[in-house]
Amino acid sequence: MxxxxxxxxxxxxxxxxxxxxxxxxxxxxxxxxxxxxxxxxxxxxxxxxxxxxxxxxxxxxxxxxxxxxxxxxxxxxxxxxxxxxxxxxxxxxxxxxxxxxxxxxxxxxxxxxxxxxxxxxxxxxxxxxxxxxxxxxxxxxxxxxxxxxxxxxxxxxxxxxxxxxxxxxxxxxxxxxxxxxxxxxxxxxxxxxxxxxxxxxxxxxxxxxxxxxxxxxxxxxxxxxxxxxxxxxxxxxxxxxxxxxxxxxxxxxxxxxxxxxxxxxxxxxxxxxxxxxxxxxxxIPLPTDTFAVNNPTLGNYFLSPNGDGVNDFLVIDGMEESPNNSLQIFNRLGQKVYEKINYVDEFYGLSNTGSLIMSQDIGLPEGVYYYLVSLNDLRLQYTGYLFLDR
Structure with missing residues (x-):
């Protein structure tokens, strides 16, 4: 052989x-x-x-x-x-x-x-x-x-x-x-x-x-x-x-x-x-609402709450134009994970509403989130996306 x-x-x-x-x-x-x-x-x-x-x-x-x-x-x-x-x-x-x-x-x-x-x-x-x-x-x-x-x-x-x-x-x-x-x-x-x-x-x-x-x-x-x-x-x-x-x-x-x-x-x-x-x-998509178009610094955001002083908090430029505002954040399943009346640069990746609040000690998982901001003083609403990086 x-x-x-x-x-x-x-x-x-x-x-x-x-x-x-x-x-x-x-x-x-x-x-x-x-x-x-x-x-x-x-x-x-x-x-x-x-x-x-x-x-x-x-x-x-x-x-x-x-x-x-x-x-x-x-x-x-x-x-x-x-x-x-x-x-x-x-x-x-x-x-x-x-x-x-x-x-x-x-x-x-x-x-x-x-x-x-x-x-x-x-x-x-x-x-x-x-x-x-x-x-x-x-x-x-x-x-x-x-x-x-x-x-x-x-x-x-x-x-x-x-x-x-x-x-x-x-x-x-x-x-x-x-x-x-x-x-x-x-x-x-x-x-x-x-x-x-x-x-x-x-x-x-x-x-x-x-x-x-x-x-x-x-x-x-x-x-x-x-x-x-x-x-x-x-x-x-x-x-x-x-x-x-x-x-x-x-x-x-x-x-x-x-x-x-x-x-x-x-x-x-x-x-x-x-x-x-x-x-x-x-x-992720571009914003299409009037307020975001007129304020090009608004729209989609990147958040990395790791304590390095860069992008640790969600800072939405232009919110000071309407102190009477509200912010809601949703995950990609549509579940509300954060809500705040009169928001001032406070969100750093922790849930304060819904079932995910039980995971507050570890924070929300990395990924893409959808948010809705109501500017009541200006009678405007706009939406956008943020990417949470861990």
Whole structure:
């Protein structure tokens, strides 16, 4: 059997001109310390067991290489140096290392059952703009994993941090308008959203499936064009998801963010990824009332009550114009969490009304809140949003 393995390891040299595929209908195996290379005109058609490998299977050359057949192969180590990519027509699992050098792993974005799968001890190296997964990538039994996904031109990874080991999680990236994607039949209208989302990005989105509650980390760059979103700042950027139950974009929240409007990242709050068809960036809305328009310093606010003397209290500029006023603050579920008559710069993240007053010692959770101010002296009302950072 070992001699046969060495013969197989070099089949690609002799078969590239003689046939168009290596067809496995027996019990193919690559032993430890041996390599099998596929390249030039040689595809892999796998119709039998190919799952007890300890060596390296490499994909090489300048022609597209296809992997197909009735039995998904399970490889130990895999190496990609194929200038015109490797196209998967059935899943491929890797138990150890996937080494990206040049060329992508492609699959049909419309078929979520076909993906490059990193098994429970599988990992990858060398991912880059020229070598990554274009299509779905999967992972087994992990709590934290960064998917090396992207499109033809850029690596656009997504990091999934699950509360417990997720048996299977899959992810793909789309540099397409969610309202009219070209790679999948579904569409996710960026104008169909809950009212506390101002704008949903029409540049890109990710699809993530996992049944275990998790947070995701999304990054943006210049191609994301977040600067084109009205009111876009790092603090106003939020993670949004297309809800399968309500068929609209809803807020998934922020637990952290960093960077500037050209390059940065945001970490969501915990949610169940499989409850959402797609996720992307959104922003809290601009105020539209007359008073806020005439007073551009009013509108949306950032509050970080950490005692550093910066943004510790909610200071609403212009309130002195109407000492006879009232302030109400609501969470994104519509529950009133704070109320004050004749407000004067007092709110610092603690609830004083409703059921959440029982958590006053720890303060309100980080996230986006909606507020209503009544300026009784001026006979005006206006609304806005504040982001509470912990």
């Amino acid at each position: 070992r001699n046969l393995t060495y013969i197989v390891a070099f089949l690609w040299i002799g078969l590239t001109q003689a046939q168009t595929a290596l067809y496995n209908s027996g019990n193919l195996r690559v032993h430890a310390g041996t390599n099998m290379g596929l390249g030039l005109h040689t595809d892999l058609i796998n119709d039998s067991a190919f799952d007890q490998n300890q060596g390296l299977v490499g994909f090489y050359g300048n022609n597209m290489i296809q992997v197909s057949g009735n039995i998904p192969p399970i490889l130990w180590d895999m190496e990609i140096m194929a200038g015109n990519d490797v196209f998967l027509r059935n899943p491929v699992s890797v138990e150890n290392n996937t080494n990206f050098i040049e060329g992508n792993i492609d699959s049909d974005l419309g078929n979520r059952t076909v993906f490059l799968n990193f098994m429970d001890t599988g990992f990858f190296t060398g991912e880059s703009y020229i070598s990554k997964v274009i299509g779905f990538a999967g992972v087994n039994d992990r709590t934290v994993f960064s998917f090396p996904v992207g499109d033809q031109y850029q690596l656009r990874p997504l990091t999934l941090e699950s509360e417990t080991n997720a048996p299977l999680s899959i992810c793909a990236y789309f540099f397409e308008n969610p309202s009219s994607p070209t790679s999948i039949p579904q569409s996710f209208d960026v104008e169909q959203k809950v009212r506390d989302i101002g704008t949903v990005s029409n540049m890109e989105f990710w699809i993530v499936e996992s049944d275990v509650p998790a947070k995701v980390t999304l990054s943006w760059n210049a191609r994301s064009s977040l600067a084109l979103i009205p009111n876009a700042t790092v603090e106003s950027i939020i993670v949004v998801g297309w809800s399968k139950t309500s068929n609209q974009w809803v807020i998934l929240g922020n637990s952290a963010s960093s960077g500037d409007i050209a390059n940065g990242f945001v970490i969501s709050e915990t949610f169940v990824p499989s409850d959402y068809e797609a996720i992307t960036f959104g922003a």
